[in-house]
Amino acid sequence: MARTSATGTERGFSLVELLVVVTVLGLLGAAVMLTVPGAGARLGDQADQLTAHLQRAREEAVLGNRAIAVRVDAGGYRFERRGWDGWQVLAEAPLHERRFPDGVQADFRGRDQVARFEFDATGANVPADVVLRGADKTLRVALLPSGEVQVHAAR
DSSP, X not given: OEEEETTEEEESOXXXXXXXXXXXHHHHHHHHXXXXXXXXXXXXHHHHHHHHHHHHHXXXXXXXXXXXXXXXXXXXXXXXXXXXXXXXXXXXXXXXXEEOOTTOEEEOTTSOSOEEEEEOTTSOBOOEEEEEEOSSOEEEEEEOTTSOEEEEEOO
């Protein structure tokens, strides 16, 4: 924008124009930061996915009339189906092996380094739980005797 003064022509932006640009850039930066998930969100997402997959495994056991197990280790979990010759690892979607992303792992706190959730053909199960640990947050995924799966902050 060109302005004239007593000494001649000056070129530049007014203070109001600069403030508007800085405000718009600040709002855009804030919008980007709000949409980027943090480590806590990633851990919560993994706990929610594990919960959904446990519920799906229970449904599959009932609908397929065969026992299904979910085996969780430090790096992820996999699904197994009981067959005539023992447990067989499932590889087809949606019950295929899942790995936890970097920064998320199962914590067994001195127990065996694996957790096992089993559902029989009626959907019945033995209560079990696993603790998922992230950078600054810890969540406990628990399978209740009723078959309900809950996520809680771990102590």
